[in-house]
Amino acid sequence: MRHLVLDRPLVFLDLETTGVSPVADRIVEFSMIKVYPDGIREAMTRRVNPGVLIPPDATRIHGITDADVADAPAFARIADELLTFIGAADLAGFNIHRFDLPMLHRELALADRQLDMHGRAVIDAQVIYHRKVPRDLAAAYRLYCGKELTNAHRSAADIEACVEVLDAQLAAYPDLPRAPRDLYERFAPRDVTAIDTQGKIRWDGREAVFGFGPAGIRGRPLREVATGNSRFLSWILRKDFRPDVKAIVQSALRGRFPFRR
Numbered sequence: 001m002r003h004l005v006l007d008r009p010l011v012f013l014d015l016e017t018t019g020v021s022p023v024a025d026r027i028v029e030f031s032m033i034k035v036y037p038d039g040i041r042e043a044m045t046r047r048v049n050p051g052v053l054i055p056p057d058a059t060r061i062h063g064i065t066d067a068d069v070a071d072a073p074a075f076a077r078i079a080d081e082l083l084t085f086i087g088a089a090d091l092a093g094f095n096i097h098r099f100d101l102p103m104l105h106r107e108l109a110l111a112d113r114q115l116d117m118h119g120r121a122v123i124d125a126q127v128i129y130h131r132k133v134p135r136d137l138a139a140a141y142r143l144y145c146g147k148e149l150t151n152a153h154r155s156a157a158d159i160e161a162c163v164e165v166l167d168a169q170l171a172a173y174p175d176l177p178r179a180p181r182d183l184y185e186r187f188a189p190r191d192v193t194a195i196d197t198q199g200k201i202r203w204d205g206r207e208a209v210f211g212f213g214p215a216g217i218r219g220r221p222l223r224e225v226a227t228g229n230s231r232f233l234s235w236i237l238r239k240d241f242r243p244d245v246k247a248i249v250q251s252a253l254r255g256r257f258p259f260r261r
Helices: 056-062 075-086 096-110 125-132 137-145 155-172 180-187 222-228 230-238 243-253
Strands: 010-017 027-035 041-047 090-093 122-124 201-203 208-210
Touching: 010 075, 010 096, 010 155, 027 056, 027 075, 027 096, 027 155, 041 075, 041 155, 075 096, 090 096, 090 155, 090 180, 096 122, 122 125, 122 180, 125 137, 125 155, 125 180, 137 155, 208 222, 222 230, 222 243, 230 243
Parallel strands: 010 090, 090 122
Antiparallel strands: 010 027, 027 041, 201 208
16 A cells, blocks of 8 residues: 555455344455555455355345355354454454444454454544545445456455555545544544444444433443343343344343444
8 A cells, every 4th residue: 555654554354244234144254454564465365154044135245155154164263363363453444333343343242252442543444435425335446446346245355445445545635644543533433323223222433332211221331231230131122122132132131242442
């Protein structure tokens, strides 16, 4: 990369999954590219057996079938390899704030692992792009790089495109900071984001918080409510909430949370 000034490695991350819910779906493939300050790159791509059937709609998007992952390891078996590759690097991706990181944190929690986010910059090329020209990755690749994205929705192709897009964005907009920390501070999400289909539990940029409930519950972290007021979570399980809301609650009651620190 010619325009990003790095003082430590930057890892680009892309996931292919069984669906679009970070709290209900599973990873079937991940790809990462680590860019070092001296320009050297390392790449890692792994198929993952999600332990569930891959819906046809998901296969139509990324082309990965149940047969493709039948002999692949479960995520828990390669979680340490992924964490070792990331190390202390900053992170980047396309829609990484809303999708890839929440999905990754949940998979790691299920594997009794955690990615420490303290002091780690996270750059989302989609946020930069959408604030400049609202489009998707293929359009960003066409606009900034002058190329057509082939093999879209395959993690290796998508993440290679993301590397080029972020670098081209920095070339196109001289006003943008060059350091990951400065980009992170300018483009970090400002608003909480729903992580379920009802918006009952939301993402505040750091961890899952309640988007509803009485005083003392609304806006409070899920992990705090789970440990201090489990009766409220039990109440949710008895009421008519959607399955993805209940899945989050059930995970929380087992001590597993879709959050990052």
